[in-house]
Amino acid sequence: MEYIQQKFDVNFSYNVFFSSNLFDTSNKCLSSFLESNAATAYTKKLLVILDGGVANAHPTLTQQISTYLSQVKGFQLAPEIITIKGGEQVKNDLPLLFELVDAVDKYKIDRHSYVIGIGGGSLLDLVGFVAAISHRGVKHIRIPTTVLSQNDSGVGVKNGVNYKGKKNFLGSFAPPAAVFNDSNFLTTLDDRDWRSGMAEAVKVSLIKDAEFFKKIEATAEAITAGDMAAMQEQIQRCAELHIQHIGGAGDPFESGSSRPLDFGHWSAHKLEQLTNFSLRHGEAVSIGIAVDTVYSHLIGWISEADMQRVLQVLKHMKLPIWHALLEKQNNNPSPVVIGLEEFREHLGGQLTISLLRAIGKGEEVHEIDLELLYKAVDICKNNQ
Amino acid sequence: MEYIQQKFDVNFSYNVFFSSNLFDTSNKCLSSFLESNAATAYTKKLLVILDGGVANAHPTLTQQISTYLSQVKGFQLAPEIITIKGGEQVKNDLPLLFELVDAVDKYKIDRHSYVIGIGGGSLLDLVGFVAAISHRGVKHIRIPTTVLSQNDSGVGVKNGVNYKGKKNFLGSFAPPAAVFNDSNFLTTLDDRDWRSGMAEAVKVSLIKDAEFFKKIEATAEAITAGDMAAMQEQIQRCAELHIQHIGGAGDPFESGSSRPLDFGHWSAHKLEQLTNFSLRHGEAVSIGIAVDTVYSHLIGWISEADMQRVLQVLKHMKLPIWHALLEKQNNNPSPVVIGLEEFREHLGGQLTISLLRAIGKGEEVHEIDLELLYKAVDICKNNQ
Ligand SMILES: NC(=O)c1ccc[n+]([C@@H]2O[C@H](COP(=O)([O-])OP(=O)(O)OC[C@H]3O[C@@H](n4cnc5c(N)ncnc54)[C@H](O)[C@@H]3O)[C@@H](O)[C@H]2O)c1
Ligand SMILES: NC(=O)c1ccc[n+]([C@@H]2O[C@H](COP(=O)([O-])OP(=O)(O)OC[C@H]3O[C@@H](n4cnc5c(N)ncnc54)[C@H](O)[C@@H]3O)[C@@H](O)[C@H]2O)c1
Ligand SMILES: [Zn+2]
Ligand SMILES: [Zn+2]
Numbered sequence: 007m008e009y010i011q012q013k014f015d016v017n018f019s020y021n022v023f024f025s026s027n028l029f030d031t032s033n034k035c036l037s038s039f040l041e042s043n044a045a046t047a048y049t050k051k052l053l054v055i056l057d058g059g060v061a062n063a064h065p066t067l068t069q070q071i072s073t074y075l076s077q078v079k080g081f082q083l084a085p086e087i088i089t090i091k092g093g094e095q096v097k098n099d100l101p102l103l104f105e106l107v108d109a110v111d112k113y114k115i116d117r118h119s120y121v122i123g124i125g126g127g128s129l130l131d132l133v134g135f136v137a138a139i140s141h142r143g144v145k146h147i148r149i150p151t152t153v154l155s156q157n158d159s160g161v162g163v164k165n166g167v168n169y170k171g172k173k174n175f176l177g178s179f180a181p182p183a184a185v186f187n188d189s190n191f192l193t194t195l196d197d198r199d200w201r202s203g204m205a206e207a208v209k210v211s212l213i214k215d216a217e218f219f220k221k222i223e224a225t226a227e228a229i230t231a232g233d234m235a236a237m238q239e240q241i242q243r244c245a246e247l248h249i250q251h252i253g254g255a256g257d258p259f260e261s262g263s264s265r266p267l268d269f270g271h272w273s274a275h276k277l278e279q280l281t282n283f284s285l286r287h288g289e290a291v292s293i294g295i296a297v298d299t300v301y302s303h304l305i306g307w308i309s310e311a312d313m314q315r316v317l318q319v320l321k322h323m324k325l326p327i328w329h330a331l332l333e334k335q336n337n338n339p340s341p342v343v344i345g346l347e348e349f350r351e352h353l354g355g356q357l358t359i360s361l362l363r364a365i366g367k368g369e370e371v372h373e374i375d376l377e378l379l380y381k382a383v384d385i386c387k388n389n390q
Numbered sequence: 391m392e393y394i395q396q397k398f399d400v401n402f403s404y405n406v407f408f409s410s411n412l413f414d415t416s417n418k419c420l421s422s423f424l425e426s427n428a429a430t431a432y433t434k435k436l437l438v439i440l441d442g443g444v445a446n447a448h449p450t451l452t453q454q455i456s457t458y459l460s461q462v463k464g465f466q467l468a469p470e471i472i473t474i475k476g477g478e479q480v481k482n483d484l485p486l487l488f489e490l491v492d493a494v495d496k497y498k499i500d501r502h503s504y505v506i507g508i509g510g511g512s513l514l515d516l517v518g519f520v521a522a523i524s525h526r527g528v529k530h531i532r533i534p535t536t537v538l539s540q541n542d543s544g545v546g547v548k549n550g551v552n553y554k555g556k557k558n559f560l561g562s563f564a565p566p567a568a569v570f571n572d573s574n575f576l577t578t579l580d581d582r583d584w585r586s587g588m589a590e591a592v593k594v595s596l597i598k599d600a601e602f603f604k605k606i607e608a609t610a611e612a613i614t615a616g617d618m619a620a621m622q623e624q625i626q627r628c629a630e631l632h633i634q635h636i637g638g639a640g641d642p643f644e645s646g647s648s649r650p651l652d653f654g655h656w657s658a659h660k661l662e663q664l665t666n667f668s669l670r671h672g673e674a675v676s677i678g679i680a681v682d683t684v685y686s687h688l689i690g691w692i693s694e695a696d697m698q699r700v701l702q703v704l705k706h707m708k709l710p711i712w713h714a715l716l717e718k719q720n721n722n723p724s725p726v727v728i729g730l731e732e733f734r735e736h737l738g739g740q741l742t743i744s745l746l747r748a749i750g751k752g753e754e755v756h757e758i759d760l761e762l763l764y765k766a767v768d769i770c771k772n773n774q
Binding site for chain 2: 008009010011012013014015016017018019020021022023024045047048107108111114116117118119138139140141142143144161164166169170172174175176177178179181242245246249252253254258259260261263350351352353354355356372
């Protein structure tokens with residue numbers, strides 16, 4: 007049997023910039039990036055899709071964006087800045103997805119032009135997917151405006167929308183052209199969004215960096231009370247660890263079953279869905295971290311003291327560590343626990359769950375003892 | 391301004407196998423591939439999506455596929471083989487796209503399982519896109535059943551569907567896990583499909599391989615009359631040249647504007663659309679090749695004799711070399727010619743058109759002289 011072998015590498019690279027007041031005309035961070043990517047022979051286009059929550063909180067922003075981007079040399083800004091609602095609901099809205107595809111078409115955004123998403127992780131996931139499938143992929147720039155999107159979701163390579171209630175069922179891997187984190191956006195966050203984003207920092211510190219976890223412990227209360235400088239530092243380190251893992255662990259597009267950055271997430275995704283997204287992603291992750299940490303203790307991997315440190319830091323952040331849906335319901339299995347299989351399916355392959363071998367060190371298992379798991383849930387309940 | 395740099399390579403590889411009677415239980419080509427990719431810890435799944443045109447022409451095929459795939463170790467075949475209509479219409483049908491996404495969900499095809507598309511280039515483009523966006527990409531295997539899909543579309547890395555009349559407006563780059571070319575399928579092709587696929591061989595020979603063009607000239611009439619051995623040889627060389635270009639020219643996912651494999655395609659895509667896809671892709675490409683070849687002669691790049699050789703070979707294949715929509719319509723510009731801008735948009739960046747510097751050597755231009763173009767159209771008309 008004859009065959010021809012195909013084999014090639016594709017190189018991906020992008021920068022994640024940290025700045026503030028990006029659309030201040032004196033701030034050249036974004037305009038220099040764009041201008042360094044301008045072409046001589048033709049004008050590239052820009053289409054901005056903006057989170058309504060951000061627009062409401064920053065009433066002059068739309069005008070500022072227009073003014074700023076109209077002045078970038080070699081680029082033409084689409085006549086309309088598209089403002090859509092924000093939050094998880096935008097990922098549950100296929101007609102909206104197609105409206106945005108229509109805008110890419112209408113404003114003639116080609117494969118050398120840019121779609122700029124400005125908003126929380128939900129908006130960025132939607133906009134990234136729209137960009138990825140239009141013309142087989144137009145370039146996209148992410149400007150994350152929440153803690154969670156600045157420290158995790160916005161700096162990575164994934165996008166996605168929910169489909170028939172299944173979290174991120176549709177999506178792709180499509181690295182951005184660049185990411186711009188603007189600390190100024192964080193000043194208008196709802197308290198819940200300010201706090202819940204920190205769950206991803208706790209997560210990544212627990213599986214990768216004990217020193218960072220210590221730092222998080224030391225600053226948790228101050229950040230929770232609003233310390234912006236400490237938050238900035240935490241975001242930057244958290245983003246860096248995510249970026250290093252994606253680029254450095256050898257499987258950026260997740261072809262294997264190993265997914266350490268999903269520590270605490272198997273239950274989190276299901277909890278989000280079952281609560282109809284009334285839990286924030288970060289809040290659900292906090293619960294997921296708590297349960298999987300206690301479970302790690304119950305199988306003898308971490309000490310009770312270390313387990314308590316983890317629960318304590320989440321409590322200092324005023325994040326939840328338990329949810330009623332994790333319990334058996336009238337002697338039936340918990341609907342979250344049933345979701346383990348759905349999680350396996352979404353990742354593909356063998357069930358692979360990250361647990362803690364130590365603070366700062368994740369390790370994977372392929373089986374979960376359900377009785378121990380329910381015991382872990384109980385301990386979380388009693389530790390609230 | 392601080393930043394973190396992300397940078398990584400993703401390696402892609404897959405084989406294109408040549409075989410016949412793939413689903414004969416004695417043929418181990420496909421089953422060995424699958425079994426070598428089985429896992430010990432869990433069972434992978436298979437979902438087959440089959441072209442109705444192929445199913446009709448091969449009445450025992452569905453049963454054969456079931457029998458064959460049920461015996462593959464480590465895999466579980468979905469209880470249903472999904473047969474959909476074939477041809478370009480499947481790329482104009484968003485509800486169908488979502489039905490297939492639903493099937494991926496229903497049959498629990500995860501990121502380690504395989505969707506197997508069997509059919510012409512249209513079905514493969516649709517199925518490849520469904521696979522690419524479900525769970526952020528499930529694996530897909532292509533079994534092309536037309537000349538065109540075996541020598542070109544099925545062996546590459548692109549997928550796509552049409553959107554609001556725009557050819558391939560939605561799609562992505564997603565290399566298959568493997569491709570299996572089965573010559574037996576070709577025996578039932580409609581005469582038009584048998585012949586039109588050869589246009590892609592003419593195309594790639596003209597831009598890359600003068601020897602291959604000579605071979606095509608020598609065999610054109612025999613293949614047109616049905617010579618399967620010669621067709622097989624042509625398909626294999628054509629596939630090889632496409633594979634080499636994609637893997638070897640440094641831009642497999644087309645981030646630049648250079649697209650030599652699209653020689654003759656700017657007008658072809660528009661002609662397909664304007665004729666409501668009553669022209670086959672290969673027929674439209676034949677016309678596109680003719681026009682751009684004559685244009686290459688008119689700007690002094692190739693001799694009249696070479697131009698005539700190209701027109702001749704297309705005529706020997708009984709392929710069209712002209713279409714009325716290429717002409718001015720009542721002193722208004724040709725609607726195909728207006729499509730030049732649309733083509734530029736779809737590729738992105740500067741207008742980039744491949745022409746012939748010689749037989750076997752493509753070269754790009756960034757401008758087209760419209761008067762010369764209309765003259766080229768006229769010459770094609772008179773040479774039919
Ligand atoms: N792609 C990935 O790799 C990845 C990783 C983690 C999480 N996610 C996804 O990210 C989503 C969660 O994103 P999120 O936590 O950023 O929340 P979000 O995007 O859902 O936004 C929450 C709310 O905050 C508002 N908002 C956003 N920025 C604001 C600002 N600066 N001021 C005032 N209000 C503002 C929004 O309008 C919304 O109402 C989830 O869908 C999750 O699955 C994706
Ligand atoms: N992805 C790419 O890189 C790429 C490249 C070139 C072309 N294409 C696309 O491929 C499509 C054209 O594909 P095509 O030329 O293979 O035609 P097709 O898929 O449209 O099929 C043509 C007809 O042949 C029938 N058919 C298929 N196999 C048969 C068989 N073995 N016996 C009997 N009938 C059979 C189909 O049912 C259909 O009616 C176009 O949409 C074109 O844009 C894609
Ligand atoms: Zn998360
Ligand atoms: Zn083609």
